[in-house]
Amino acid sequence: MNSEPTTPHWEHFEHQADIGIRGIAPTLEQAFEQAAVAMTAVVTDPDLLTASKVVSIHCEAPDTELLFVNWINELIYQMSVHGLLFKRYQVFIKNDTLSATAFGVAVDRQKHQPAVEIKGATFTELRVYQQADGTWLAQCVVDV
Template identity: 65%
Template sequence: MNNKVMIPCWEHFEHEADIGIRGIASSPEQAFELIAVAMTAVITNPDHISASESVDISSEAPNLELLLLDWINNLNGVVP
């Protein structure tokens, strides 16, 4: 039995387009949230900012991969 505990995290990685972002979590919702942090970390240290308002973002897609792509596109202009 594998009793490893997943520690949610985000990371950057090399990607031919520019920079890759990844959210690692036990749920898609948490992974998407961590990807937003990873996007923020491309331009600033996330430890130096705090949430000042809540923003609703709506996305729809037939699968998780396309949902993530749509969600990231919707984050543009919302994430500092």
């Protein structure tokens, strides 16, 4: 985690039964990328991962918050069916349409010690907005 507000970074926030993921960055795209790293960090330490596998993601939604939920859910689906963990992401957003690349590796239970499967992104504490200092924040609670 990095506490410098203008540098892209991620954090977890508290939820009693589950866990909140949050990305903060100068651009909306980077905030989406960082929140996705926060999601990976719910499962494992992203530093343990390599980025040998590449998955393309496309999704759209009527507004930016729904787009964020779709983005995270799309990643959860890809992780689940392909048995992958993603180290980093590259996101492009135009008119509430998202195109992205997720870079990751097949789950190695010994090496990655995955703590928990993520069931889905929820609308709880869902926020995507530009903060007073101009940086973007994207967050929601994920069900584990």
